[in-house]
Amino acid sequence: MTAPGSAARPDPLGPEAVEDLARWVAMATVSSDPERAAEVRRSAHWLTAAMRRLGVPRAEVWETQGLPAVYGCWPAADPAAPVLLVYSHHDVHAADPREWRVTPPFQPVRRGGRLYGRGASDAKGQVMCHLWALRAHLAAGAGSGRAAPAVTVKYLIEGEEEIGSVHLADLLAEHPGELGADVVMVSDTMLWALDRPAVCTTVRGSVTATLTVRGADRGIHSGAVSGAASNAATELARVLGGLHDDSGRITLPGFYDAVADPAPALRESLADFPFDTAAWLEQTGTFAAQGEAGFTVPERLWTRPAAEVARLTAGRTDMPSLGLVPPEAGADLLLRLVPDQRADRVAEQLRAWLDARRRPGYRYLLDVSPTISDPYRTPSDHPALAALTRAVGHAYGAPARPIGNGGAAPAAQLARACDAPVLFFGTGLPGDRWHGPDEGVDLAALRLGIRALTRFLGELARSSGNSPAPPGP
Template identity: 35%
Template sequence: MTDPIPAILDRIDADQSRAQDRLKELLRIPSISTDPEHDDDCETAADWLVAELTHLGFDASKRTTPGHPMVVAHGGAGDRHVLFYGHYDVQPVDPLSLWNRDPFDPAIDQTPRGPVIRGRGASDDKGQLMTFLEACRAWKDETGGLPCRITILFEGEEESGSPSLVPFLKANKEELTAELALICDSGLYDDRVPAIVTTLRGLLGEELTITGPDRDLHSGIYGGPAINPARVLTRILGNLHDDQGRVAIPGFYDGVGEPPSQVKQGWKDLGFSTEAFLGDIGLSHPAGEVGRTGLEQLWSRPTAEINGISAGYTGAGFKTVLPSAATAKVSFRLVGGQDPLRLREAFRDWVIAQMPPDCHVTFKDHGAAPASTMATDSPIFAATQLALTEEWGHQAAFVGAGGSIPIAGYFQQVLGMESLLTGFARDDDAIHSPNEKYDVQSFHKGIRSWARVLGRIA
């Protein structure tokens, strides 16, 4: 049987201009999920994707949710069945004054490193999801069909916390469950090396407010005998880590294991420089757990970070008050088998135990999601690694991710399905920021990569 991949890749190369035009069409739709003024735009983006998937031969439909719609599509045939997930909603564009062009008027910009597609959503996630659709297009146009069974799930609320996602997965479990989920919402390890994400840190968000006196106090009249909630708060936050950079909450490291030795060796072989990594942001001294490498700290160790503190007068000039209340936002990145809900209780108990007389604390949660570890022994992982290596000319790396992508955990918990995460974004794509872009090379080679992956999977 003749290998169809060379002809498919040639077709992708010849169709690049039209593929970019299709991506620009989708990028022109301002599908900002967090802004009610753009609810109709989210509907328009979903309709556009349904039409595009239908044109590609999928049985596609827009599904209503309490929020923005889901797009679900089915196509192909065969024993192997994969689900591809992406999201069509985008972040707000503020501050608009920092954009060099209209964020919803995408264009190809020339940069010293090569051409890029500039516009909101170019990298996160419209450009990434379109790499997969364009690969399906090339398979269909060249061979008349898809190489395996493919289910598509596109979400419209990823950038606003995915409130409708878990209920939708539960309600449509049988329809959506496949052998494996493919997620294209990650990036290259560097400009040359493709990556497959095998671990994702979980996330726990907490907000605490310590209240003392019933009003702000004059520091000259009350300073000394009156308790200052800001002092109480900063003392507690100062106790969050020990001298070795470890989190001091009792039981915090329960469920934290060590990566296998071969995984650690693979990370070492990547040649990551913590000093260079920090140097890019104007820092020079590692500040995490003593004795842990930079990649270990980013990919396999949990963290506790203070994200914001508010107390008293913070405006222009000076006001000598003892604040009535002090607030902090604290986030925890979780790994392994850490239970975010149990850790929430442990953190709150730890704070409460340090409260002095005349102060009380209240808490507000900001979400909780466990870490995810992918079972890389699936043959699809090996097939994907081989396909990416063939396309990029460098061995595809199995990597961890310092951030959190909750959808992978939801697929595990709700659908009992593992996920494979690979994407083609670069660190300088400015996602969530002004002047977001996606390299033309990432878009082109991303399409070619998925075409190869689908062939290897099938």
Template identity: 35%
Template sequence: MSGLNDVLNKLSERSQASLSELIEFASIPSVSAQPDHKPDMERAAQWLSERLKRAGLGTVERWPTAGHAAVYAEYLDAGKDAPTLLVYGHYDVQPPDPLEKWHTPPFTPTVKGERPSQQRLYGRGVSDDKGPLLLTVQVVDAYLSALGSLPLNLKFLFEGEEEVGSAHLNELVAQNAERLKADFVLSADGGMWSAEIPSLTVSARGLAALELTVRGPAKDLHSGRHGGSVHNPLHALATLIAGLHDESGRVTVPGFYDGIAKLTPQQREGLRQLPFTDEDYLTQTGAPAVYGESGYSTLERQWHRPTLEVNGMWGGYTGEGSKTVLPSESHAKITCRLVPGQEPGRIAELLKQHLEAKLPPGVTLDIHPSEHGARAYRLPDDHPGAAVAREVLAELYGKPPLDVGMGGSIPVLETFQSVLGLDTVFFSFAVGDEDIHAPNEFFRVPRLYEGQQAWAQFWWTLGQQRLEQPNPDQQNPEQRSNHE
């Protein structure tokens, strides 16, 4: 273990520098969803590429796509019989809106808290996913600085389109499938369930999304002169949206629940054993009460039941004061979180058919399904990477991690499984309560250092053993020199 200790000591020496690097990285407004930020996306990819080179990796490449580029790097000097991991993360971030809700500027990362153990770094992307991503690069640097080598082979794929559905990643991975061969994926994206209790995410829900536009008159009309004479698209949209759930919270779309396996008594009992209460959850979220499909607990609804959510509705006049207008259009964005047994394309089609069938008279409807979707995912119970993750987390936190689910979706999971045949082990040190995608996103500073230690130990542990059943078809191609 002396080699690992040398690496950990190097990381400890660089703790302040590691935080400063995260602040610098998170200062780049790499918002993939907004065209005005395309130069910032390029700048973030360049910053990440340079950091990988400084870490000592000789092969660092920018992989262009029809959208935003991915950054690839590799270390293959550990030998053909050593394990090979594909490390995944993303450098793009969500838009910071609404800006007025932020307590500090979203792209001026700010440390708050006097005691080091309680410090938080506030800024867009610090938790999702720049902090968890960057610490993996810092661990590589510590290994090569302290030991001159790594105990296993590593390939890094950091994309720039996760926050817009990884639209071009499937094609990119397929084009580079040979170079991306590995034993499994270790993901810096994801997150733990709780800051107090170590956890290992073993499942994630899938995703289907669409946007709809309801149209009435050819132009906005005076609501006094024309109100009551033509159907208001906002009223029609409200009717459609209200009809998507019944009084018990169940989705009313015919066929929506077809093919879904029921939770076993063992699964339900396992969830009941978790240290979770609705009261604590309401305190965390600030909601007045829990709500959802009847007959299921809050965790069952979050992890193992499908949902249909309206993410946005708009139309007409929403500015200050009054404008008596009958709008010509109304709009809504809808996403469905899926569980095993549901296909994204089929769910989107069922929703489209339902909305068309329920359309009120006097308006028309245009529906645009999203180009991206994702099936639900579950990590096999006996996966060797999960065993290493459990061992490392138990040693780091002094107690075994809980197996938990993820209510969100990561489309790249399906890409890795369908194109490369690889399972993904989540190993992120972000926490689910860190306001990702919302104002005042933050990352607990101690988690940066805990994550560094855990990733260093994970690589060390895996490097000392061989996978139980190595697949010769997934061995490394011709070795390349990466650290001279």
């Protein structure tokens, strides 16, 4: 299928660009695996070199107490031009090769208009889109003799996003001058569909925690105690069974007190959103659309909070159960928050919820991760949002509508540190299988992304009163 907005336009994504991305995807930059730390470092140096090949005057690796980030900066010729800071990440989620069918996770392959491999969509393809768009933007201005972008472009590409951005706060505190910006753009988000141009205006926050229940000092043979001893697994199941009520609402005390209504533009957009349940189920591999009663799937994803059990453990997992009653059981919990909820307040509500469910005969431990994040909404009246909306509409050949993003991003943290509004732009799609087997990126989405970002650089300059180079493709 021909991508929207692609007729009679030059292809901004040549074979060499895809090969470059494939080389990067082949690096196993799994930040959660200490044995892959060297690969994350190699990736940081590779990206720095890629920026320098493009001509970025300042490109360097920033070390942290953990894994490195990459910083780049190309100043505009006009010191009064807007400053854009692009945030993304070069680390990837862990992958089990036994689950992959198209290709092993770090042996990228191009097939049927897609590039498969871990990180091809989340988020190495998105990072490369920005570099390719900058190249196209510079080429579009070559006729005017301009050798610099119409706006100052900065990059912060961290290496620990998949483990909670544990040292992002340190980077922001240590480099306030380098990271100063008028606008921040987070490129770690999804589109909805290639034929439905949209601009993300909200992202959910997150609180992650591990709940551990213990009912005995050791595993005991069921023949000796079955029916009379504490069972940690069944107790954990009882507690988790009360996380939602019968209508799908989360039962944390006061949880919905700060759940804000969606912005009018988003609500209007969702009212006539052309959502196809069957197509969504097929794209995501989901068996049924579930969730809070009274809301559509897009509303649940973009305007309502959520609580998920991400992992359950109990008993021996490395051998048969041996007939033992498990002494301990655990669950990883993930809560998604919406404006105007606060992550620290929700963490307190989670503790209060557990306290109300404790009972004698068990020990309970709730460990809330320190890498919680607040939700964020882009100011609806900011000129940069209008510039991005125009650019996306131009690339797709149709007006762009506002949507939300179901995942989380450190947008609120970046907004506070940079004292700047945050925009969102991504090239991921629901069928790209982020964090799952056979992750891949649709090359048509990358092409549209390049065109939109190229146009955006000029639109951003124009929105501030600067005279940009000729518009991009």
